[in-house]
Amino acid sequence: MSELLHVSNVTAGYGDGPAILDGAELTVEPGKVHCIIGPNGAGKSTLLKAICGMLKVRKGDVLYRGESLKGLRPDQVLRKGICFVPQERALFPKMTVRENMRMGGFSLPDTSNLEKRIDEIEERFPILKERRDQHAGTMSGGQQQTLAMARTMILKPDIVMLDEPSLGLAPKIVQEMFDIMRMMAAEGITILLVEQNALMGLKNSDWGVVLDLGKTLFSGPAKDVLQDPRIQDLYLGGSKAA
Amino acid sequence: MADILQTLILGLALGGVFALMGSGLSLVFGVMRIVNLAHPVMIIAGAYVAYWGFKLYGIDPLVMLPVAIVILAVIGILLYKLVFEREARSAKYSEMTVLLTFAVAMIVEGALGGLFTNTQRVTSPAYATDAIFIGDVFIPTGQLYAGILSLVIIAGLALFLKYSRFGYAIRATTQNREAAELLGVNVSMVALVSFAIGIGLAGAAGSLVSFVFSFFPAKHWEWIAVLMSLVVLGGMGSLLGTVVASFLLSVIAAFVGTYIGATWSTMTFFLALFLILLVRPQGLFGEKPELA
Amino acid sequence: MMSIAFQDTSNVLQARAEHNAKLALRADRKRVTWFPVVVLGLLLALPALQFVGNYNYVLHLILFTACYATMASGWNILGGFTGYISLGHNVFFCIGGYFAGMILARYGVSTLVTAPLAGLICAAVGYLIGRITLKTRGPSFIISSLALVMIARILFDNWHFVGGANGVALPANDLSVVWAKLPYYYAFVVLAAAAVFVSYKIKHSKFGLGLRAISKDEIKAESAGIDTRTYKTLAFAISAAFVGMAGAIWGEYLTYIRPNIFLVILVSVNMVLMCILGGKGTVAGPVIGAILIVAFNEIFVATLGSSELNILASGLIMALALMFFPLGVIGTLAAKHRLPRILNWD
Numbered sequence: 001m002s003e004l005l006h007v008s009n010v011t012a013g014y015g016d017g018p019a020i021l022d023g024a025e026l027t028v029e030p031g032k033v034h035c036i037i038g039p040n041g042a043g044k045s046t047l048l049k050a051i052c053g054m055l056k057v058r059k060g061d062v063l064y065r066g067e068s069l070k071g072l073r074p075d076q077v078l079r080k081g082i083c084f085v086p087q088e089r090a091l092f093p094k095m096t097v098r099e100n101m102r103m104g105g106f107s108l109p110d111t112s113n114l115e116k117r118i119d120e121i122e123e124r125f126p127i128l129k130e131r132r133d134q135h136a137g138t139m140s141g142g143q144q145q146t147l148a149m150a151r152t153m154i155l156k157p158d159i160v161m162l163d164e165p166s167l168g169l170a171p172k173i174v175q176e177m178f179d180i181m182r183m184m185a186a187e188g189i190t191i192l193l194v195e196q197n198a199l200m201g202l203k204n205s206d207w208g209v210v211l212d213l214g215k216t217l218f219s220g221p222a223k224d225v226l227q228d229p230r231i232q233d234l235y236l237g238g239s240k241a242a
Numbered sequence: 243m244a245d246i247l248q249t250l251i252l253g254l255a256l257g258g259v260f261a262l263m264g265s266g267l268s269l270v271f272g273v274m275r276i277v278n279l280a281h282p283v284m285i286i287a288g289a290y291v292a293y294w295g296f297k298l299y300g301i302d303p304l305v306m307l308p309v310a311i312v313i314l315a316v317i318g319i320l321l322y323k324l325v326f327e328r329e330a331r332s333a334k335y336s337e338m339t340v341l342l343t344f345a346v347a348m349i350v351e352g353a354l355g356g357l358f359t360n361t362q363r364v365t366s367p368a369y370a371t372d373a374i375f376i377g378d379v380f381i382p383t384g385q386l387y388a389g390i391l392s393l394v395i396i397a398g399l400a401l402f403l404k405y406s407r408f409g410y411a412i413r414a415t416t417q418n419r420e421a422a423e424l425l426g427v428n429v430s431m432v433a434l435v436s437f438a439i440g441i442g443l444a445g446a447a448g449s450l451v452s453f454v455f456s457f458f459p460a461k462h463w464e465w466i467a468v469l470m471s472l473v474v475l476g477g478m479g480s481l482l483g484t485v486v487a488s489f490l491l492s493v494i495a496a497f498v499g500t501y502i503g504a505t506w507s508t509m510t511f512f513l514a515l516f517l518i519l520l521v522r523p524q525g526l527f528g529e530k531p532e533l534a
Numbered sequence: 535m536m537s538i539a540f541q542d543t544s545n546v547l548q549a550r551a552e553h554n555a556k557l558a559l560r561a562d563r564k565r566v567t568w569f570p571v572v573v574l575g576l577l578l579a580l581p582a583l584q585f586v587g588n589y590n591y592v593l594h595l596i597l598f599t600a601c602y603a604t605m606a607s608g609w610n611i612l613g614g615f616t617g618y619i620s621l622g623h624n625v626f627f628c629i630g631g632y633f634a635g636m637i638l639a640r641y642g643v644s645t646l647v648t649a650p651l652a653g654l655i656c657a658a659v660g661y662l663i664g665r666i667t668l669k670t671r672g673p674s675f676i677i678s679s680l681a682l683v684m685i686a687r688i689l690f691d692n693w694h695f696v697g698g699a700n701g702v703a704l705p706a707n708d709l710s711v712v713w714a715k716l717p718y719y720y721a722f723v724v725l726a727a728a729a730v731f732v733s734y735k736i737k738h739s740k741f742g743l744g745l746r747a748i749s750k751d752e753i754k755a756e757s758a759g760i761d762t763r764t765y766k767t768l769a770f771a772i773s774a775a776f777v778g779m780a781g782a783i784w785g786e787y788l789t790y791i792r793p794n795i796f797l798v799i800l801v802s803v804n805m806v807l808m809c810i811l812g813g814k815g816t817v818a819g820p821v822i823g824a825i826l827i828v829a830f831n832e833i834f835v836a837t838l839g840s841s842e843l844n845i846l847a848s849g850l851i852m853a854l855a856l857m858f859f860p861l862g863v864i865g866t867l868a869a870k871h872r873l874p875r876i877l878n879w880d
């Protein structure tokens with residue numbers, strides 16, 4: 001089993017605060033969509049922040065292609081090919097859509113191809129082309145999320161981490177976001193998805209991980225996770241009702 | 243009628259200078275969320291740079307302007323490194339930094355007072371006392387030059403923010419620090435440079451102020467509330483807002499000064515500040531109450 | 535969802551248990567009430583020194599310290615307990631001073647008599663101002679408090695009835711030089727004791743608990759059912775009252791009232807600085823801070839003399855204290871569990 005990213009027994013928290021993650025485990029395989037589920041406050045976002053360098057990994061290790069990411073800054077992790085789209089506010093609301101796209105290429109050492117690259121991506125997301133001179137903050141939630149996801153493609157990353165792309169969106173739009181995500185996966189981008197909407201998240205993923213109280217409780221093929229009666233009872237019941 | 247026009251013109255001429263005085267404050271708040279109460283005293287420091295250049299060597303304050311920018315920007319860098327870099331990590335950040343900038347304001351005021359005494363100073367290049375007459379209405383050339391130059395500098399800043407790579411980084415950090423960091427922006431570098439630019443702008447404003455107003459170290463207390471009213475009304479962090487608010491309040495203050503009394507002219511800014519904080523703390527161009 | 539709910543409660547229970555354990559530890563450290571009482575007794579007996587010589591300078595220093603201890607303790611009720619940092623509290627120092635001073639100038643009634651009334655007036659004004667400015671929070675509140683000073687300064691400078699910028703001279707009392715300071719000495723010592731006592735009482739009341747909740751997280755405090763608006767406005771009023779009473783007596787002690795003795799930034803700064811240095815939000819902190827700052831000023835002004843250097847030094851102390859000593863003397867000692875019992879007034 002080849003692995004791209006391996007999180008082993010990680011402890012992390014905010015500032016001098018208590019450990020929010022305590023014994024988180026995660027294995028990410030190339031080209032697949034991984035979905036992390038768990039109740040609100042479980043530490044899902046915290047895990048992504050620890051991977052991308054926003055939070056210090058206190059114990060354990062994060063290995064990417066066998067190399068430790070521990071101690072790297074977010075921009076260094078980004079340059080290794082891991083993009084993180086944070087929950088909710090991933091955009092610059094008072095910049096235009098086009099400017100937001102340009103910011104997506106900020107870390108490129110050579111920006112001579114940037115405009116062309118953005119044009120290519122805009123071709124694939126007509127809505128972004130249509131709205132290119134509009135302030136990002138004035139677009140609908142779905143459009144904003146589309147922009148945030150499309151923007152990552154500028155860097156041609158290996159891994160894209162998405163924190164609750166479905167948050168606050170209507171079910172139909174949510175499916176659109178997952179379709180974009182699957183499309184990205186089809187192009188060989190490995191996806192690490194965090195979802196509170198566990199049912200929909202797992203249905204659109206290959207691999208499922210259950211995180212609660214800062215620990216990885218379960219990990220397996222998404223359909224197994226979906227069918228496991230214990231998990232259904234504890235973590236899927238709520239989202240089915242909602 | 244001529245009276246009204248005259249008042250309007252005097253108000254507009256000062257509006258430009260106020261806009262420059264407030265722009266650095268606004269920039270620093272936008273990027274770092276620091277309400278820099280030491281900004282006005284930095285303007286005074288800039289005015290002293292121009293003053294000594296003029297007094298000792300007869301150099302025009304407009305020529306001293308770039309010198310003042312550089313000197314103040316360097317002071318800004320030192321200040322950031324010594325004080326604000328480490329504070330960025332503390333909880334209760336915004337309140338702590340307001341008090342810290344207040345302390346810095348006292349330190350600089352005390353230092354300036356110790357060095358240059360508290361006598362009123364002003365630079366007096368020829369144009370400072372000259373005026374252009376259009377019919378019955380006169381435009382003091384000093385204020386005119388200062389106003390126009392202020393707007394030129396602000397326009398330059400706006401273009402820099404809009405089109406340069408670093409400008410993108412500054413705007414991105416202002417709007418969403420976390421996302422900027424995640425896209426590879428070195429946000430602490432952005433903070434440092436923005437702070438240096440902000441204080442540099444105070445230096446620029448200072449050299450213009452040196453022939454528009456008389457100044458002494460303790461004068462900055464009066465300006466704190468004046469400048470705060472501009473940037474709060476404009477929406478903290480919004481450059482355009484600061485400019486609009488500056489012209490608006492400056493014109494109102496001019497009318498109050500002409501028709502009610504000079505004493506009450508500054509009162510306009512203080513009362514305005516009070517009212518804005520209470521009625522619309524996010525200001526004209528802010529979307530949410532940033533300060534609250 | 536069952537197990538999650540269970541998990542949540544267990545966290546809460548554990549946190550509660552830890553909290554209780556801490557409380558028990560704290561209760562263990564018994565309060566030493568005899569110490570403040572003895573200090574107060576000594577202070578009240580001290581003027582007897584005047585029988586054997588002229589100790590006016592000593593009396594002046596203590597009186598001055600007590601005046602600032604009163605003001606800093608008052609400031610602390612709003613700034614320390616409630617977390618609203620005001621840089622404009624000298625406005626109440628001014629209002630108190632002018633109210634009582636004008637009565638003295640016009641009708642010859644000593645401020646020692648009218649001080650409580652001045653306190654009430656300041657409480658009322660503070661309540662009204664607080665009603666308005668306490669809608670803002672954090673930096674906004676700080677800025678609004680600064681604007682308040684500016685507005686007051688212009689008003690008093692231009693108010694002819696109270697002498698404008700020149701102010702009004704007040705009659706001195708007709709006691710001999712040896713005893714002239716005594717009434718003010720006792721007044722300030724009593725005021726300071728009252729301010730400390732009231733701070734203590736507030737801190738240990740439901741009201742004080744509410745204030746602390748506001749200081750920690752106002753939104754949470756509100757959702758916990760605390761009437762935050764009333765609480766903080768009351769804190770503002772009480773805090774203004776103490777500063778105002780100090781102002782009332784201070785004017786008569788100086789024998790004149792003038793905007794530039796009350797409405798200078800250094801007065802505000804001193805209050806803030808004393809609280810930070812001594813320990814913001816503690817009962818003993820403002821007193822310790824007042825002693826430190828007055829002593830420091832005395833040494834500093836005596837050796838260097840100029841007011842510019844005084845401002846510079848105050849700024850420097852404030853910056854250093856904020857950066858390296860944010861908990862103050864009392865706070866730091868308490869955090870290290872090294873606070874001597876005699877100073878644990880909380």
Ligand SMILES: Nc1ncnc2c1ncn2[C@@H]1O[C@H](COP(=O)(O)OP(=O)(O)O)[C@@H](O)[C@H]1O
Pocket residue numbers: 014017020038039040041042043044045046047
């Ligand atoms: N910036 C922060 N500072 C301190 N604690 C935080 C912060 N963000 C989240 N937490 C805490 O970390 C825990 C996990 O949060 P998070 O990872 O966001 O959960 P999830 O994304 O699974 O809903 C929560 O208890 C939350 O209170």
Ligand SMILES: [Mg+2]
Pocket residue numbers: 044045046087163164
């Ligand atoms: Mg989350």
